[in-house]
Amino acid sequence: MPTTESLAWSPPSGWGRFSTLDLHTEGEPLRILASGLGPVPGATMLEKRRYAQGHLEWLRRLLILEPRGHADMYGAIVTEPTSPDGDLGVLFLHNEGWSTMCGHGIIAIVTGLLETGLRPSTFPGLDPDRLRAKEEIRIDTPAGQVLARPAWTPDGRRVASVTFRNVPSFAYALDETVEVPGLGRVRYDLAFGGAFYAYVDAAELGLDLEPQAYRSLIEAGMAIKRAIMASRAVRHPLEPDLGFLYGTILGGPPHDPTHQARNVCVFAEGEVDRSPTGTGVSGRAALEWARGRLRPGQPFAVESLLGTTFTVTIVEAVDFHGLPAVVPEVSGRAWITGFHEFLLDPEDPLPQGFLLR
Numbered sequence: 001m002p003t004t005e006s007l008a009w010s011p012p013s014g015w016g017r018f019s020t021l022d023l024h025t026e027g028e029p030l031r032i033l034a035s036g037l038g039p040v041p042g043a044t045m046l047e048k049r050r051y052a053q054g055h056l057e058w059l060r061r062l063l064i065l066e067p068r069g070h071a072d073m074y075g076a077i078v079t080e081p082t083s084p085d086g087d088l089g090v091l092f093l094h095n096e097g098w099s100t101m102c103g104h105g106i107i108a109i110v111t112g113l114l115e116t117g118l119r120p121s122t123f124p125g126l127d128p129d130r131l132r133a134k135e136e137i138r139i140d141t142p143a144g145q146v147l148a149r150p151a152w153t154p155d156g157r158r159v160a161s162v163t164f165r166n167v168p169s170f171a172y173a174l175d176e177t178v179e180v181p182g183l184g185r186v187r188y189d190l191a192f193g194g195a196f197y198a199y200v201d202a203a204e205l206g207l208d209l210e211p212q213a214y215r216s217l218i219e220a221g222m223a224i225k226r227a228i229m230a231s232r233a234v235r236h237p238l239e240p241d242l243g244f245l246y247g248t249i250l251g252g253p254p255h256d257p258t259h260q261a262r263n264v265c266v267f268a269e270g271e272v273d274r275s276p277t278g279t280g281v282s283g284r285a286a287l288e289w290a291r292g293r294l295r296p297g298q299p300f301a302v303e304s305l306l307g308t309t310f311t312v313t314i315v316e317a318v319d320f321h322g323l324p325a326v327v328p329e330v331s332g333r334a335w336i337t338g339f340h341e342f343l344l345d346p347e348d349p350l351p352q353g354f355l356l357r
Contacts, residue, residue, distance in 0.1 A: 016344030018063065020075075021112050025104035025334040026308035027274035031063060031075040032112055034339075035121040044082050045089050045142045046241050049098050052077070052091055058352060060093040065353030068342050071095055072271050076105050078113070078120045081140045088113075088126060089140040095355055096268035100242050101143035101194025103278010103310070103330050107162040110137060110148045111334040114159050143167050143194040143242060163331040168318055169193040169282040170325035171290035172234070180227040183220060188228065193282025193328070195246035196234050197265070198224055202250040209252045209262050211305055214272065218357075221248035221266025237321040247271075249280045259301040259309060270357050275332065276302040276310040282328040285312045289326050296326075 011017065018036030022029065037059060042048030052060070056077075064073045072095070079089035090109060092099035112118060117128035131137060137148045144167035151161045172190040180186045189199040202209050205220055225248045228234075236242035247267025254262045265273040265280045273280070281302045288294035296314040303309050315327045344351060 011343050014346050018059075018342045018344075020063065020340045020342065021116060021118055021336070022338045022340060023108040023112050023334045023336050025108045025275050026304060026310065026332050027306045028104045029072070029074055029274075029337075030105050030108035030334070031069070031073060032109060032118070033059075033063065033075065033077050033120060033122060034118055037077070037122055039122055039124075040077060040079050040091065042082070045079075045091070045140050046239065048079055048082070048089065049091055049100070049142045049241070052093075052098050060098070061353040062344065062351070063342065064093055064095055065355050067350070068353065071355055071357050072274070074102070074105065074271075076102070076109055078109065078123050078126070080123050080125060081138070083138070083140050083145055086138045086140040086145060087131060087134065088123060088137075091142070094268045095271055099142075099195065099246070101141045101146070101167065101279050103164065103166065103194065103280075103282065104273070104275040104332065104334075106139060106146055106148055106164045106278065107332045108334040109139070110150055110162045110164075111159040112336060114150055115336060139164075141167075141194070159334070161331055161333045163329055164278070165315060165327060165329050166279070166282045167194050168320040168325040169286040169328050170320055170323045171286050172196065174287075174290065178224070178227045178231050180223050183223060186224055186227070188224065189287055190234065190245075191283030191287050192236065193284070193286065194279035195242075196236075196244065197246060197280055197283050198228050198248045199284065199287060200224060200248060200250055202252045202264070205250075207250060209250060209264050209305060214305075217250060217264050218266055218270045218272060221250060221264075222270050224248045225266070237323055247280075249277065249284070251284070254301075254303045255307060256303065259303050261300070262303040264305045269355070272305065274304060274306055275308060276304040278310060278330045278332065281310050281312040281330055285314055285328045286326050289314055289317070290324070
């Protein structure tokens with residue numbers, strides 16, 4: 001057992017120190033940087049993301065990859081807002097790079113900031129008391145602004161759940177096919193829910209959406225993603241930086257008959273989302289609406305690989321720069337798992353981390 005003296009140990013001068021607040025949202029981890037970095041430059045969230053891509057790769061690798069993280073770790077950096085009415089901004093990081101929007105991350109960030117009163121070094125001007133008093137929190141992301149509403153427990157001490165109104169989501173392509181090595185001709189849909197995903201029926205590939213099929217799901221999801229990327233362009237109607245295929249969502253029937261679907265999202269460099277994927281269920285809602293199977297106001301509950309759930313509801317149908325789109329709201333829960341301080345010894349031979357998959 002560690003002694004009081006060992007827990008009070010301080011690293012020598014010259015070591016890097018980074019503290020984080022860690023949570024999980026319906027099983028999916030989120031690591032929020034609390035200290036060790038100052039504000040991120042950029043007048044917009046896309047500019048901040050570009051800065052991070054060019055200057056903060058070392059930090060992403062340090063916090064996300066082994067030995068401090070793992071292949072399926074996910075992270076967030078809270079920033080000052082970039083819109084006039086925003087309350088805060090956020091950048092998302094994973095095993096491959098920097099995402100454009102993350103639904104489970106929004107739920108975890110709101111839960112973590114409100115429950116702990118964290119004032120991140122990346123946004124020292126954040127006022128936790130002001131944030132806690134708000135019924136609706138406006139969060140700027142690279143994909144656009146999302147609006148989050150926390151629901152408190154009766155005693156007002158904990159966030160019971162978070163519902164966020166996502167960016168406009170839309171079906172991009174329906175019933176396309178692509179030749180995938182090892183899988184043959186695969187039928188897929190494309191949709192945007194803050195990021196672009198390919199949606200595939202797992203049963204058509206002979207795959208079960210079960211934890212024991214984890215490796216097969218990764219292999220199929222990545223093979224499909226690579227095949228689609230090689231066969232076609234994916235373009236966002238407004239921002240070129242958003243025009244890329246983020247992952248594959250393998251779908252099927254739910255285990256619980258009170259739910260509507262089951263999702264397994266394989267994204268980035270073979271990460272598997274333990275939650276139902278907030279941006280993924282947003283895109284799924286857009287697909288269901290495009291096919292006439294989901295109406296505004298009708299709840300649609302989606303299970304994850306673990307059986308945890310998000311519920312998505314279409315608020316309204318909108319025109320998004322010439323594309324028929326919907327505005328979805330997604331609800332889920334998050335829990336704090338720990339407070340961590342990570343150290344970087346200047347003599348560490350693996351300062352940039354590594355990824356074994």
